[in-house]
Amino acid sequence: MPLVNELPQWQALQQHWETLRLQHLRALFAADPRRAERMSIQAAGLYLDYSKNLITPDTLDLLLALAEAVDLRGWIERMFQGEPINNTEGRAVLHIALRNRSNHPILVEGCDVMPKVNRVLGQMESFVNRVRSGDWRGYTGERITDVVNIGIGGSNLGPKMVCTALTPYQSEALRVHFVSNIDAAHLVETLRHLDPARTLFIVASKTFTTQETLTNAHSARDWLVAALGDPKAVARHFVAVSTNAERVAAFGIDTANMFVFWDWVGGRYSLWSAIGLPIALSVGFERFSELLAGAHAMDEHFRTAPLAENMPVLMGLIGIWYINFAGARTQTVLPYDQSLRYLPAYLQQGDMESNGKGVTRDGTPVAYSTGPVVWGEPGTDGQHAFYQLIHQGTQLIPADFIGAIHSHYALGDHHPKLMANLFAQTEALMRGRTYDEALAELLASGMDEAHARFLAPHRTFPGNRPTNTLLMERLTPHTLGALIALYEHRIFTQGVIWGINSFDQWGVELGKQLAGVILDEIRQGKTTADHDPSTRLLVERFIQQRR
């Protein structure tokens, strides 16, 4: 297989950039008064305006030709058909099956996965109803009031992000907490305010081997048993979510209290599985089903819409344009919604663990950039922190702005002000302000000419800074599901273009292995392994200073 940058479609895009880089978005808008209408699309309750991107219809044609050349359509089909497209682990990639609300059969090695998906959903529903109704009680007969999810990476970020995003739908009678970091501070600070008799722990780990999660789970169990005075209490206060029944049993959790998922669900794509249990506990199973339905609607759009009218495909290709042709190194995500404050962190894992790869599916080193650094903060906080660099800095930073027409919080005119800021930022980033405009403004304010000429360059904005704007009617479980699925499929689209496997994560292994070696050394009180001098000195310093 040739590398994608050897294809003529890639080279055509390189040439196209050489002409487009000289254009300004102001001119593109002036040349086509209908540009905003033409370059916007609706799907699954989301509206995307992608007209403020440094693209023309020719750019899109060339990007779509590249997508055809790498058989994007075929790869989408292979994913939906349950083929083992995670080729380094020999696994299908079927988070789409977890939210397949139309319930059509999806086969993995000839076997329909839908019956087992539905069985676990049924198990989740009845457990959720029991806990929320007070039928499931703690060991001493108390009602459960607090749920602590112990998990990390995909077993934390997705449920935490969604629970926070759906705060307006949360039950007040059941608070959900998340503990991920192995730093004792995380667990201790969380448990400090909780009553063991009323606390339910969910130990969430796909592999059930993750050091952080198991360490936190053991400490949580000790806390519970010490408080309630009987190891039998564990059965009423601990449930597990995992693919690994043996290890769950070895930990001491009755497998009757276990919710399974499968190796064809990637950790960072798992919030739709039983990993979503804290979500369902927090907002109820019906709302959790609406989240799945929203994602399913986006899946159907992704699978069936022509590439040129396909929201995840367009967002993915426009991202490729910036990363591979315009030299962008990062992608920022800016939700104008406080409840979406964990979305950037969630997408960091989603995107960077998926597409932070340096070799193609067959192991050939790539000769082009792959996944960008993903980052962001909710608006308007970000405006008062890092937007300066986006507006006037020397880097090209494509930005996604996300907002809702209606807020859940009808407080004065907060929401119109919030959204006015969103729209204004995208306008400012696109238009900028020329030197002449800056100068004229300063002179009009009465400033003397010398000072105005001194200040004008500082008050000039180059503009031409690209943005997507994503709007939804309201942030509901349905629109949130669609939004997350949109980003999942955008990541997949980009991975296909780069020819990489977006569904493994070997890059996290080496550090884990070395940590195991160093932990043994710390326990023994001396270094024995063949470390580099810096690491050896650091570890020895740590050992000595703790004596």
Ligand SMILES: O=P(O)(O)OC[C@H]1O[C@](O)(CO)[C@@H](O)[C@@H]1O
């Ligand atoms: O759910 P697990 O198996 O505990 O893994 C947690 C996380 O660790 C990783 O493997 C990375 O270290 C992620 O891919 C995963 O989401």
